Amino acid sequence: MAEQSTPKTPVPKTPAPKSPVSNTPASEPSSSGVVSRRRLLGTAGAAGLALGAVGGAAGYAAAPAAPTADRTALLNSVGADEAMFHGKHQPGITNALQAKGHLVAFDLAAGASRKEAAALLRRWSTTAERLMAGEASANDDTDVARDAGPSSLTVTFGFGHSFFARTGLEKQRPIALDPLPDFSSDHLDKARSNGDLWVQIGANDSLVAFHALRAIQQDAGRAAKVRWQMNGFNRSPGATTRPLTARNLMGQIDGTRNPKPSESDFDRRIFVPDAGDPAWMAGGSYAVVRRIRMLLDDWEKLSVTDQEDVIGRRKSDGAPLSSGTGGTETTAMDLEKTGGDGKLLVPINAHARITRPDENGGAAMLRRPFSFHDGIDADGVPDAGLLFVCWQADPLRGFVPVQRKLDRGDALSTFIRHESSGLFAVPGGAAKGEYVGQKLLEG
Numbered sequence: 051m052a053e054q055s056t057p058k059t060p061v062p063k064t065p066a067p068k069s070p071v072s073n074t075p076a077s078e079p080s081s082s083g084v085v086s087r088r089r090l091l092g093t094a095g096a097a098g099l100a101l102g103a104v105g106g107a108a109g110y111a112a113a114p115a116a117p118t119a120d121r122t123a124l125l126n127s128v129g130a131d132e133a134m135f136h137g138k139h140q141p142g143i144t145n146a147l148q149a150k151g152h153l154v155a156f157d158l159a160a161g162a163s164r165k166e167a168a169a170l171l172r173r174w175s176t177t178a179e180r181l182m183a184g185e186a187s188a189n190d191d192t193d194v195a196r197d198a199g200p201s202s203l204t205v206t207f208g209f210g211h212s213f214f215a216r217t218g219l220e221k222q223r224p225i226a227l228d229p230l231p232d233f234s235s236d237h238l239d240k241a242r243s244n245g246d247l248w249v250q251i252g253a254n255d256s257l258v259a260f261h262a263l264r265a266i267q268q269d270a271g272r273a274a275k276v277r278w279q280m281n282g283f284n285r286s287p288g289a290t291t292r293p294l295t296a297r298n299l300m301g302q303i304d305g306t307r308n309p310k311p312s313e314s315d316f317d318r319r320i321f322v323p324d325a326g327d328p329a330w331m332a333g334g335s336y337a338v339v340r341r342i343r344m345l346l347d348d349w350e351k352l353s354v355t356d357q358e359d360v361i362g363r364r365k366s367d368g369a370p371l372s373s374g375t376g377g378t379e380t381t382a383m384d385l386e387k388t389g390g391d392g393k394l395l396v397p398i399n400a401h402a403r404i405t406r407p408d409e410n411g412g413a414a415m416l417r418r419p420f421s422f423h424d425g426i427d428a429d430g431v432p433d434a435g436l437l438f439v440c441w442q443a444d445p446l447r448g449f450v451p452v453q454r455k456l457d458r459g460d461a462l463s464t465f466i467r468h469e470s471s472g473l474f475a476v477p478g479g480a481a482k483g484e485y486v487g488q489k490l491l492e493g
């Protein structure tokens with residue numbers, strides 16, 4: 051397993067500056083989807099680093115000076131990478147997958163009105179902006195991330211269907227937020243589904259992610275309480291030198307055919323247009339969140355060949371089965387190609403065949419999941435799988451038609467179970483001095 055081995059000679063991180071990444075993808079995201087703190091500091095580098103620049107903010111200014119070597123190390127580490135809070139779109143949609151994620155839904159307190167909701171979104175936005183910049187939160191920071199840089203932290207906010215009636219904003223509720231249809235294979239736990247508000251937190255450090263989660267929960271105060279919370283993870287930056295897309299807990303390379311920001315129809319597929327309806331959702335997107343348990347004991351009993359037939363791609367490198375022994379992850383899939391026995395090389399019910407946009411009237415989504423593992427059940431079965439998060443301009447032209455198709459006969463369905471579901475309207479990014487959702491709450 052060459053990609054998991056530790057190189058004998060540590061490879062220094064290339065000090066070349068990364069281009070700053072806003073949340074407005076005009077081109078392919080950078081490998082990290084973030085701006086390096088080294089770049090923010092200009093040429094001053096470690097030598098010119100002002101006291102507290104690691105933590106950055108006033109809240110951390112009293113931190114004892116760390117030895118220069120440590121600071122230099124941080125400047126060259128994943129901790130230094132910073133995602134942008136402000137932008138046309140919220141962070142956490144087009145940024146590269148982070149190693150750690152928390153998904154948390156809140157319900158507004160009984161009696162909390164639009165006014166309390168607006169104040170909450172303002173508090174949350176302030177906290178998200180500060181923490182994403184590597185600063186302490188404004189009130190009673192817990193110090194959990196004190197020694198860390200921003201670590202690519204992103205905090206993303208969304209509104210669920212139930213939010214609008216509770217705040218008297220029914221007229222502003224997008225049609226696209228209408229509840230998802232029932233699917234025959236659903237095994238949904240209502241208590242862990244939906245919610246008035248949704249927050250997605252991602253970071254390349256577990257303490258940074260937890261710190262943000264705790265700050266967001268504290269900010270909620272009496273205005274809202276946690277309805278459900280889920281924790282996930284992905285490959286850590288630097289864990290592999292192979293330029294492959296990440297793997298999921300079934301061992302498959304997952305994400306290969308995601309829409310790319312460089313594609314001309316990317317924005318149209320993923321984001322609500324400027325002239326979209328309702329107006330407050332311009333630049334926003336809809337997140338479908340599904341906790342999908344993987345039936346790993348059954349899956350792992352299959353031979354690798356059978357596992358590959360379920361997906362239609364090679365397990366080792368993600369190449370389509372139609373490419374025979376050659377090809378790579380990015381080789382085009384030939385849906386018609388047959389083997390010597392006359393059978394289709396990519397089986398008719400293979401997951402990667404039936405989820406394709408060209409098999410679903412153009413339906414496309416940006417999948418940005420986290421894996422989860424919540425321990426082992428009493429019967430020895432792992433409670434593990436995928437926190438499937440997908441982004442689209444309209445769920446009726448993204449998730450829904452594809453899931454309908456999967457529901458009718460996906461080879462993968464025998465090995466997974468959808469256990470919870472959420473649909474959230476995620477407004478566009480906040481401009482400087484504004485908070486997320488301001489156009490809805492003060493419009």
Ligand SMILES: C=CC1=C(C)c2cc3[nH]c(cc4nc(cc5[nH]c(cc1n2)c(C)c5CCC(=O)O)C(CCC(=O)O)=C4C)c(C)c3C=C
Nearest residue numbers: 302303304305306307342361402405406407436452453466
């Ligand atoms: C309704 C949408 C989808 C659900 C639910 C879903 C679950 C799911 N998928 C995998 C593993 C893979 N999916 C792959 C491709 C793929 N999956 C979807 C949609 C859903 N998947 C789409 C739209 C696509 C891309 C289709 C295309 O454009 O060609 C792949 C292949 C590699 C890739 O392109 O990412 C894998 C592997 C799991 C394990 C899972 C539930 C646990």
Ligand SMILES: [Fe+2]
Nearest residue numbers: 304401402405
């Ligand atoms: Fe999939």
